[in-house]
Amino acid sequence: MALQFKLSLFTLSTLALGALLACTGCAPLPTPTLSPTRTPTLLPPIHTPTPPPPTPSFTFAPPPGREFATLDEFWAGGAEWVLEAHDVGLPVGESDTVYRGGGEFWAYLHASHQSAGVVDSCGDPAPFPGCVTLWKSHDGGLHFALENPVCLFPCGSCPCSPSDHTQQQQYPRIFFDTDRAYVVYEWGAGVYMRTSTDGVNWSAEAHVPGTGQWHAEPGTCPTAASIGQHPNIYAETEYGDCLVGAPPGIYVEGSLLYVFVGLGRDPGHMGCYVGDKYSGARGLRECASNPLFGAELGYGPMDVLGAEANPYFEFRTVSSADVVRVGDHYYMAYEGVRGPSNPTVVDDQFALGFARSVGPAIDGPWEKYPGNPVIMDLANNWGIGHGDLVTVGPAAYLYTATSTTTRGRYVLVRR
Secondary structure, eight states, X not given: OOOOOOOOTTOOEEOGGGOEEOXXXXXXXXXXXXXXXXXXXXXXXXXXXXXXXXXXXXOOOOXXXXXXXXXXXXXXXXXXEEEEESOOSOOSSOEEEEEOSTTOEEEEEEEOHHHHOOBOTTSOBOOSSBEEEEEEESSSSSOOBOSSOBOSSOOSSSSOOGGGOTTBOEEEEEEEOSSOEEEEXXXXXXXXXXXXXXXXXBOOOEEOTTOEEEOOOTTOSOGGGBBOOBTTBSOTTTTOSEEEEEEEEEEEETTEEXXXXXEOBSSOEEEEEEEEGGGGGGGOEEOTTOSOEEOTTOSOOTTOOGGGGGGGTTSSEEEEEEEEEETTEEEEEEEEEOOOSSTTSOOOOEEEEEEEEXXXXXXXXXXXOTTOSEEEEEESOTTTTOOEEEEETTEEEEEEESSSSOEEEEEEEEO
């Protein structure tokens, strides 16, 4: 199967397949208008869709001789991630996987004609890096297939125009609430949102106000959103010196919708927006605890690489949040990018980190896992940082890169 390579959010480079990878900053966005905090206008709840037919029962079992563990146990040092499937059939890179009942899992990821034979709704090849597509597994999440190689979001007219964004709907994150599904993704550093009643047919996209990359007037860019200096990059602010956006994350609880964004670069931070879920993107405002956390240790010693550089894995960017709740805490998997290891290369230092809320609130202080990064040391593996957390009953699964060419599944078990 053709592979979709990692499109690093802030990298301009030529990778495998001989294609120039589109990325954040490849085309500047207009300066976003930051909306003041306001009380969102509440919209009436939409009609609850008719539930699908019952799915066959499916039994999830841990590896032989092991027991499922919780994220609480993982944080306390009593659990570990064990590789369960080396290759689940998903292209390497940016997917978000959700459990849909029985033995069915859905994975939303951006793909193109070049990576997976994808066409847009008008039948034309989807340019690399591509549009959001839907992959399905019917065997408990161990094998996925693209059943319909067409962009999930139809164009407004034919042929598709640049405003349809089929050429770049990156890093999708999905959340299924009780009566609708929400998806967020990145285009040109900005964050866009859609909603759906079935996860297949989606509303028009809406830009999350205030997200993007731009040249800020002196003193107007929040400190955490500022783009600083990187020791191995000399044009870091070419497309702007303020960043709010990047690969996003999403979570819904009760009446509240949370959107997680990357803030700034060099150092990077994890940011948060919150609003009433029925007010959509326009109702979002900054979380009170913005930023939730950041790369406090800097780039580290210049000559330190690999495992010795693990403490500095998130210096350049912090993004790609995937959040689940377990007990009294919210747990987040996120991507950290240290950036280039020397001035002659592009981003070649990626890793996967974990963080959790200190208390029972998303919009509050967070702490980072003391054993970060997880799964593997800081390395040139552009798919490792974008992990998908999925909890099914007592099981906790993690979908992420197992190599530079494969995406697999880990399961959390007691030590």
